[in-house]
Amino acid sequence: MKSISEADLIINADGSIYHLNILPEDVADTIITVGDPDRVEEVTKHFDSIELKKGKREFKTQTGYLGNKRITVISTGIGTDNIDIVLNELDALVNINFETRTVNENLKSLNIIRVGTSGSIREDIEVGTILASTHGLGLDALMSYYEKDISIEDKFLLQTITQHLPKLNSQPYLTSGSEMLLKQIAFDMPQGITATAPGFYAPQGRQVRAKISQPNLIEKLGSFQLKNQRITNLEMETAGIYALANALGHHALSVNAILAQRIKLQFATNPEKIVENMIVKVLERV
Numbered sequence: 001m002k003s004i005s006e007a008d009l010i011i012n013a014d015g016s017i018y019h020l021n022i023l024p025e026d027v028a029d030t031i032i033t034v035g036d037p038d039r040v041e042e043v044t045k046h047f048d049s050i051e052l053k054k055g056k057r058e059f060k061t062q063t064g065y066l067g068n069k070r071i072t073v074i075s076t077g078i079g080t081d082n083i084d085i086v087l088n089e090l091d092a093l094v095n096i097n098f099e100t101r102t103v104n105e106n107l108k109s110l111n112i113i114r115v116g117t118s119g120s121i122r123e124d125i126e127v128g129t130i131l132a133s134t135h136g137l138g139l140d141a142l143m144s145y146y147e148k149d150i151s152i153e154d155k156f157l158l159q160t161i162t163q164h165l166p167k168l169n170s171q172p173y174l175t176s177g178s179e180m181l182l183k184q185i186a187f188d189m190p191q192g193i194t195a196t197a198p199g200f201y202a203p204q205g206r207q208v209r210a211k212i213s214q215p216n217l218i219e220k221l222g223s224f225q226l227k228n229q230r231i232t233n234l235e236m237e238t239a240g241i242y243a244l245a246n247a248l249g250h251h252a253l254s255v256n257a258i259l260a261q262r263i264k265l266q267f268a269t270n271p272e273k274i275v276e277n278m279i280v281k282v283l284e285r286v
Contacts, residue, residue: 040062080198
């Protein structure tokens with residue numbers, strides 16, 4: 001079996017993966033990702049015990065136990081460029097032999113659950129809602145660098161969305177979330193297609209000083225509906241997580257705390273409480 005080069009897979013002197021700075025044994029089969037490094041403790045404070053605390057750059061990792069369940073919590077930072085690092089390095093940690101630099105014969109499938117914040121682009125989805133993503137719609141360019149395997153149903157849905165949207169700077173991509181995790185964790189949550197933008201300001205229709213080129217982006221996204229499928233919210237990581245998890249054979253689910261209402265121009269007065277409610281709900285079901 002062909003070995004992976006030192007330039008393609010960088011391993012630190014202590015045997016840890018390059019960016020995340022963790023070892024294969026540091027990773028649990030269930031992983032919760034958060035964007036903000038400070039939010040790692042907001043999750044692990046609920047654990048019964050913590051066995052590992054490591055960090056490098058924006059990537060902060062803690063692994064511990066909730067009852068008998070071993071869970072890893074890791075911060076990704078913002079954006080799908082960071083998701084590219086985190087998903088590939090997590091997969092390498094569990095599916096590549098670092099000594100031989102070869103892919104393991106028996107591959108492991110991780111359960112990856114994002115708990116993050118988001119903005120609603122539907123009038124009926126209020127601030128404070130905890131919403132699960134049925135699909136991730138990528139408005140960024142990440143997946144143009146990877147071969148994609150998309151179902152017939154998702155291909156048709158993507159074509160319909162693309163025809164509905166104004167011309168974008170990159171070709172949108174679409175990936176379904178894990179049906180297993182949706183049933184396990186999000187069975188009673190509002191659900192919808194989550195759009196993932198490549199930035200926070202103009203790519204999400206915000207204008208401060210620099211003039212934006214797509215002033216009607218929020219309205220176009222929020223007006224899409226195909227039967228019971230509609231685009232409900234906008235953030236910066238979900239589509240990358242779903243697409244790379246699918247490409248690498250992992251299960252992924254994104255759970256979103258709605259802190260902004262983009263149609264009503266509202267922002268949460270109690271964001272910490274909303275995020276805490278989301279974290280507790282996910283941990284009860286994970």
